[in-house]
Amino acid sequence: MARRPSWRRRGAGVLLLACAVGVASPAEVDSSGELRLQPAAVDLNEAGPLAAANSLVPGIAPIAGSGLRIEAELRGSWHPAATRPWLSVLAADVLLAADRPEGGPTDNASRINELHAASDFGAWQFGVGKKIVGWDVGYGFRPNDVVEQERRRTLLPQTPEGRPLLEAEHFAAEQAATLVWVNPNHAGDPVDAQRGALENALAARWYTREGAADWHLFARWGEHTRGSIGAALAFVATDELELHASARALQRHDGWTLDAQAGLAPVASNPWSQATLGSTSQWLVGASWTGQQQQSVLLEYWYDGTTLSDDDWSRWMARNQALAAFGALPGLPPGPVTAAAGNLAWQTTPLDVPNLRRDNLFVRLAWQPDHWLLSADALITPADRGRIVTLGVQWQGDRWRFNAVLRAYGGPDGALLAQLPQRRVGVLGAAWAF
């Protein structure tokens, strides 16, 4: 379970920024923001382990359904006089958000996305605080986004939550080097308190530009995942065509494992847990083409060795079927039926990953005439022919922006993407910028 900063700590951060801004002259302060309203409708899946669990014991595992989200995102930065290079910028991005699921209580989803200070010594730049540091060159997947580890392909664009970090950067005309100590607050914590993007780690990036090509080299040392190295390239081949590639080799990685004792029968506790696993790799190749009429095509293929293998998923499927069959045995007392239903609900645990299958194909078409942005994309998992299809339309004015997005998950019965709790999701968005 991720450790979240307390409201007292968040409030202190906002208060600190407010005090700093309060003593600054208006000319030194830059501020902006956005108010957003996002109703969502969800069509639940009648297949998959969660549906099977609720079919055995109705309501045992409530599924997040339709609802409404209200957000206010406030951004501010304070630039003191240039004679103070040790404090060149103090910046914050605060999200005030509330989720109101259909028929449920309102959930406070507010957070501080960014709160950081920077020092400017010319070619040398330093930063400290909670900050978004995004690396790598891909769209659908970014193996070398080793600091932020941003969740990709969200329904609507959103500012991710930054990471606590210390940062040193050096800039030359065509090269840049960055060293980041991310999550220093987790140093020495138990391994389970610093999984994934929460791990205490040192990360470095070296960048150079050679004409139409951008080259990146990456290295990361995590407290329990140890070393990883990576490289990425973005290359503009013609006026319309851009090619990109990224690869990373990992000494160890965090991933889901099934308790070896679990077998096919119900067990008393969730048999799925995060563990530190062995070496693996991740890579991506992609191309984007943009035409004169503002139409574009993006094609990407990637491999993610940190997710479960095809054999692991076959065993997952077999366990689902065995649990459902066990729970449906005629004359079974309520206790074992509930156990089977609970175990089926736990089977959704390993679905919480950026990529379900190791091999993925992604294609996105977009057309951007004037105020409009029309897009259609599909993520396909060749191993089982599963697919996620997303259609989107956006209208952008001077201050108002409206979005409508529809996403459908599917594929043959055996496809993982056809086993997810949701079958279709639709979101409307209205945003007013100030």
Add this chain to the structure above:
Amino acid sequence: MTTNLRWLSLLFTAFAATVAQAADDVPALLKAADRYRTGQDNLQVETLVSVTNRDGSPDKERRYTVFVQAQHKSLVLMRSPAEAGQKVLMLGDDFWLLMPGSQRPLRITPSQKLLGDASTGDIATMSWADDYSGSVVGDEPCLPDGEAACRHLSLQAARKGVTYQRIELWLGKTRHEPIRAELYVQSDKLAKQARFVFDKPAAPTQVTEMVLLDQLSNHKETRVRYVSRQGKVVPEAWLNPMFLARNPALE
């Protein structure tokens, strides 16, 4: 006496030839025209872009801070609420975009540079002399139905990354100030017609506004107003693509 007359005649011929050559010296004409748009190699320009529909109703308004630097380097900061935090960096024929949510500089193609509300080339390119070569077509009326005479230049892009492949440009005959232009894209289609508005129409010193009329699709009118210009050499680090993710103090 006869010898003196011959010398005078020779001198006059040489002078006339020099004047004629200067009048047809395209780089010199473009440099003179550029002075009305920039005035110097490195500057910071606050730009307001207003778009109106064909029926005259307002369509949209965008504000930009543009750092135009020598050697075809430009940094564009989007300042309007709808685009706040977006940045575009142009280094010769190479382009990068930063979207504020991701804080990740992204390499983009020349075609992608044209996406969005305004062509970044229209607001970040302030010089013809370094980007185009061409020839003088001749003297023509400045406007098709006008009386004032202009110098008509036909220009071809001299490098890859420019927004317009061909420009037909009409300059004032005496001061060489830009009066109007026809802007053609790669496919040699007329994309926009441009005309220039000056601070003092009788004795112009600076272009205060460029009015673009779309000819390709929506026939909207875009007014690019130069709210302020000041000399500014930005630190070298600002022109590193990876620096886009940082948040420098703007004077």
